[in-house]
Amino acid sequence: MTMAQGATADSASKTLMGSVYDRLRRDIVDGELRPGARLRFDELKESYGVGLSPLREALTRLAAEKLVILEQNRGFHVAPISRSDLNDLLLMRQEIESLAILRSIERGDDQWESAIVAAIHALGKRQSLTAEGHIDPEWELRHRTFHDSLVAACDSPRLLLYRQQLTDHADRYRRLSHHYVSSGRDHLAEHCALSDAVVARDAEAANRLIRQHLARTVEIIQADEDLQKSGLED
Amino acid sequence: MTMAQGATADSASKTLMGSVYDRLRRDIVDGELRPGARLRFDELKESYGVGLSPLREALTRLAAEKLVILEQNRGFHVAPISRSDLNDLLLMRQEIESLAILRSIERGDDQWESAIVAAIHALGKRQSLTAEGHIDPEWELRHRTFHDSLVAACDSPRLLLYRQQLTDHADRYRRLSHHYVSSGRDHLAEHCALSDAVVARDAEAANRLIRQHLARTVEIIQADEDLQKSGLED
């Protein structure tokens, strides 16, 4: 029994490649690993404490999701960020999210509705910023739970898979822009309006509101000059 | 210099994992590797003539695209097929293809139009079936080229990536259903109507026609009782 360095509790009873994939993904999405950064195996072996095989597999998987880039015999890099990529991401998110919500509206049952009402309620009970001005992790969790609840009835594995991948990319941009929450934006009002439209099965309004919601986040990120320093180009 | 068994000419100057990925993908999409088939490393090493590392990486990449399934410590399998999966695939294809075409209609220039006209012309010059009743590879190539030409101006890397992945899945179902071409269907008429609508920038008609086109293919596949034997369940 060599298996020991299980790091995060939940990585128990998982393959090494599985847990190193999770950790790499989180580090990239959290911005710990900077956009464009070179990923050398010697360093990765050091910092993640695993051998080549699970590392290469995890990176290959991340490359398929476009969170990292693989260049022939020249190694892996964290995917760069750019304005045009952010615009492309917004476009796809608007289409995929709205599609998932519209299908959920068509197919959702009472239990689906209840989960949304519960999620928006829980979200409203929590401030997005802590006393120190940082984003509250618990708020982030409830925020994700709320958005997930909206699409939970869409009944399409592929739609949910693509949505998940796009959300990862969006989260990365969002977290690279530190103060994305503190821009005087009324999150709760937006979320409530969205929740109301969905629960009322108002497809037209839900479609309009989710697209607006996603677009506003991107506007804030685009305006963040700090992000230039993270390597945002065209 | 150990590199030698480059199989298909184009795999030169490519990494081993890259070419074994290409070969595995083709074998799966072509139905050579049956749905649900177990992929044991001993056998794969034998038949593809490479070591474990490039094989595992290639399979990991294919797993991310859902062409193969990875189960913890229980190996890789070719992704199974099912009616519900085929329906899910159709749903996503209709959305993604129509979106790509509509964006191309908005953004395409004269050169884009010309390429479509050229592609539909080339497609019309070729019979889909050979004298022996098989699908003509040259027709398949022109068919793909035509459909690609329709979306060539959509200007969205993510949209094109997802479209490519969905097309791979669709091609697999289509090829598992041997006589998908020979069902008395008038391909050329459908393609011409689609081409005309797109070149005329008639978004409404193009949207309707592409969705119909995709749905008809699925109808034929669903009706193919041969496919039951390939493992099509719910």
Added chain:
DNA sequence: ATTTCTATAATTTTCGAAAATCAATAGAAA
């Protein structure tokens, strides 16, 4: 000074063996 070539160093890619895990079977106990 600039370029080109060669030798060296750094890094990725691949292989083969060791370790870990899962499936199957046989044997013991109920």
Added chain:
DNA sequence: TTTCTATTGATTTTCGAAAATTATAGAAAT
């Protein structure tokens, strides 16, 4: 006869070293 446990066998997963490739630095030539 059935159920449970231990052992064997088959297979995946992981490691560490070898091979191949790319990058770097210095020397020679223009």
